[in-house]
Amino acid sequence: MSKNRENIFRVKTRKKRNKKKLLFFLIIPLSLLLVATVSYGAHVYKTAQEAANKSYEKFERDGGKSALRDESVTPVDDNVSVLVIGVDDSEARNEGNSRSDALMLATFNKQKKDVNILSIPRDSYVNVPDYGYTKINHAHAYGGPRKTIDTVENFLNVPVDYYVRLNFEAFIEIVDTIGGIQYDVPFEMNELDSNDNQNAIQLMPGYQNLNGEEALALARTRKYDSDFERGKRQQEIIKTIFKETASASSILKLDELINAVGDNMSTDLTFNEMKSFMSYGLNTDLAINTINIDGQGSKMQDGIWYYQVDEQSRSEIENTLREHLDLPVSSAWQN
Missing domain, CATH: 3.40.630.190 (LCP protein)
Structure with missing residues (x-):
């Protein structure tokens, strides 16, 4: 590994060996569904399955895959990525599609048994296909998960294989339930x-x-x-x-917690695909790398504040994530 690459990982990533942090910090709905599959019986399992089925939204894409993939992939057999989209769809704000309030792209590597989690600043100045340059969180308002996925792929040159869209009502209900x-x-x-x-x-x-x-x-x-x-x-x-x-007291409320998530989530992951992530959650040596994009915030000529991403940082992250998915990276990265 080159010195440059070692510096990138030292400065831009922070390794966490804590599977519990993954299961909730990464994807709240997956955490509850995974816990349900290994917990106290058929009732909770059935509740989880029903919640997953209720939340499933088929996402039509040419060839059933990302345009940045040569072949389709599944979390059962392949290294995959999941985009987590946090939105606020409260009645006071729900005027069609809302802007996203949180974006995280996670890549899962089956061979290394680790996960990379990239947090994308909501005010990042990027090109939203067909709309031009603006804040990345506007993409969801323009076209929901599909436009958000297109924008993230265009921004990072990394395929988004699946998405999870989570309403903040789920956050509120989970906290109140416990x-x-x-x-x-x-x-x-x-x-x-x-x-x-x-x-x-x-x-x-x-x-x-x-x-x-x-x-x-x-x-x-x-x-x-x-x-x-x-x-x-x-x-x-x-x-x-x-x-x-x-905690023990909350485990007894699993069905309530699952319903809280299921009522406020949409995803193109099927229940069986969700269960396939158990191999990560049950790995006690799971390594988690959290990644942040360098940049600076300032007002531009239109008078609006944006987070202007450092291009070198973006390029390094692109290659980090592509390598993690076992996809080709630039030759400059390998030198």
Whole structure:
């Protein structure tokens, strides 16, 4: 491995050997469905299957595959990628397709038994096919998951094999189902709730129990610190939620948790395909590499704030993910 490549992994990735973080941080619905398949019996398994079937949306693509693939792939036999799209479709904001609020692209490698997770900043300045340059989160408003997938593929030159679209109502319902979470709120805050009611969420600093609306407001706010700190805060909140969902008391509420997700999710993964990810979740030595794109935020000539991605960073990440999927990479990367 070249010195340059070692530096890229040292600076831009952080390896986590924690399967629990994957199962919730990566894809909330998959986490619950996977737990259900190995838990306490036929009732929960059936609930998970019904939730998966209800959430399934067939995604028509030429040849049944990404345009960046020569052949179709399946998570049973191949290295695959999954795009996770977090959206806010509350009644107050639901005017057709909403903008995406969170984007994560995960690549799974069966031989290495590891996962790469790329977080894509929602304000990244990219070319949305047929619409031109704008924020990447606008793609979902223009054309839902299909346009989002096209945009991510165009941006990274990495195939998106599957997607999971998750409404934030799932986040709220999960937290409420487990009775809230204990969290150390870092600052006083006044925020909108999920229905855009002004100052509906009011929190003081300190360790306290947060309900679903409060946890979501804390995870999403960008008024009190930086985008970097916001990202760290979101990761800590997600880990706190998973810790509680994995507790003995919450295991008894699995069917409620699965229904909360199933009612607020759409995906082109079938139930059998979801189950195939168990080989990753059950691997105690699972390695997880989290990746971030370098760049800087500033206003452009139109007066709008964008995250302008560093092209070298983008190119390095493209090759990292393509190599992980066992796809050709540029010769410059290999030198």
